[in-house]
Amino acid sequence: MSDIRRYGSSGIHTVEGNVAGSLAAQFSREREKQEKEFAEKKKQIEADNSRSSHIDKAFESHTDAASEAEFKRQTIGLVSAAEYRRRRENCNNPVAVVEDDDQPAAKRAKPIKKKKSKPISFSMDSDDEQVTEKPVIKKKALKCPFVETAFLPDKEREEEIARETVKLTQEWHAEQERIKLQKVVVAYSYWNGNGHRRHLEITKGTTIRQFLDTVRQSLSKDFHDLRGVSTENLMYIKEDLIIPHVRTTDRVGNIPMDPNEFSSTCRFTT
Template sequence: MANYTGSIADAGRLIHIAKRRERHKEDIEKQKKKIQAENISLINIGEKFKAHYDAVEQQLKSSTVGLVTLDEMKAKQEDVIKEREKQLAHKEKCVLSFDPDEEENEDNSEPLEPPKKKKITKDPTVDTSFLPDKEREEEENRLREQLREEWMKRQEEIKKEPINIAFSYWDGSGHRRDLKMRKGNSIHQFLQKA
């Protein structure tokens, strides 16, 4: 028996969908690998902050071979520790210099002084209007209070102004009337007068 497989367009669409699925699977795999790599780096982050004091021991082990007396061992250990301290001190005081006549002598008895730090001051040309300022805030609050008082006075004046209200009510026949009231009166006062 023959099976209906569809038209060429259907076959092309199926191929396109299959390729899209493959790309989607590859993207998911890439994301999984990326997440796993991040997790591994997070797991190993403790290793990055461990202190390594093995340099002295390694140098001591490599320099001593065979049987050594306790005094010789202590003397070598002190020498290795001093040498290590010199290396660390040299790393701290390494300064870039362009002086060709300068001689670098590690056994120099005079210690190098670190360069004097410049005092950091404020730049008067920079606009600081956006920064909080107590005087500016007080001035702004005083101005706000003054404007609020002016607004309240103006509102009171507006409420005292007369207004003519034309109204009509129906009780079987229409009654049209005009009534003068102040703008600040309430609806209850209007209904009492009407």
């Protein structure tokens, strides 16, 4: 018979009878703790099941009491045995309740009528009341009319300005073409040491070069020295200003003129 003795309360010993150590004791304590927690959880589950069974029994007793009261109400007075059994079955089985023919019609439960929803109709010729949909009016944001907003970008305003600019440009060009077709009588003086005053009718769109060339051809009959002179060598002078050849007569500065001719004399020289 082996001489095995236990030391302490841990219960962890080796075969030789020596204590296994602190690690084995720790495992033992953890196992005991787990067993204790398991037992507590088991008791808690049993208590919960017991409470739920009590609640179910309370509902059952309440249902039985209501059925018994209804049965007593229906069997007041003299009833036949068959009628007694039938009413007992009806009270015990409330799902298959059959209406009592002896009850007045006013006390019978009226069936609940379900309200039928009207189908949606897209027909315009419907006899029902036609509901006209009102157009949704988009409200414009109110703005203070006294605040300066010209510096803000406005697409509509910019488009309006562009259209107005194109319109005015076209009108201006059309007016200039109309002015250039107007005729005017120019009083000029050819200076070759002496002044020779003449008149020439031209259109306002005539350039100075064209004017000088026409004058040269007209004066070459009386002044033979102009026959060999080129138009580029002639100058048109107005109020001590030499007017370039590319300018038109309607653009010659501020030349005072009446409806028929220039009031001041223009001269040209070689």
